[in-house]
Amino acid sequence: MKILVINGPNLNMLGIREPAIYGSQNFAALERFIRESANAIGVDVSLFQSNHEGEIVDVIQSAYGVFDGIVINPAAYTHTSVAILDALKAVSIPTVEVHISDINSRDEFRRFSFVSLYAEKVYAGYGFDGYKMALEYLTGK
Numbered sequence: 001m002k003i004l005v006i007n008g009p010n011l012n013m014l015g016i017r018e019p020a021i022y023g024s025q026n027f028a029a030l031e032r033f034i035r036e037s038a039n040a041i042g043v044d045v046s047l048f049q050s051n052h053e054g055e056i057v058d059v060i061q062s063a064y065g066v067f068d069g070i071v072i073n074p075a076a077y078t079h080t081s082v083a084i085l086d087a088l089k090a091v092s093i094p095t096v097e098v099h100i101s102d103i104n105s106r107d108e109f110r111r112f113s114f115v116s117l118y119a120e121k122v123y124a125g126y127g128f129d130g131y132k133m134a135l136e137y138l139t140g141k
């Protein structure tokens with residue numbers, strides 16, 4: 001089983017950006033955590049991060065026929081991107097949405113997620129652990 005993990009804009013700034021909300025660990029630590037979780041579960045992961053909506057659409061399209069699952073933290077595009085929602089629908093790959101923070105207990109505008117209209121499951125507010133929970137969900141472990 002092969003899973004593509006996608007992180008959206010500004011997640012590369014983890015550790016620097018709003019540590020009271022996103023914690024003090026940096027993006028390299030998140031990538032390490034995801035790889036270690038995948039190893040423990042016994043699943044292949046590919047990691048992708050971009051600050052650009054079109055690049056995220058491109059990587060979702062190129063996942064067709066290659067990956068069995070997608071874990072995505074679309075970051076700010078969660079709340080704005082019909083294009084990412086449509087790309088996920090187009091490839092029809094089982095998808096889990098992850099947010100480090102609890103998007104339901106923050107600003108009103110963060111409560112709506114376009115990606116949730118497609119994602120099978122959402123883990124929000126579990127910090128890095130949400131990514132592991134998503135891998136476990138997709139692998140049935």
Ligand code: DQA
Nearest residue numbers: 010073075076099100101110
């Ligand atoms: C986020 C929540 C989003 O609202 C925000 O725009 C992000 C990160 C999270 O992981 O908590 O950039 O997706």
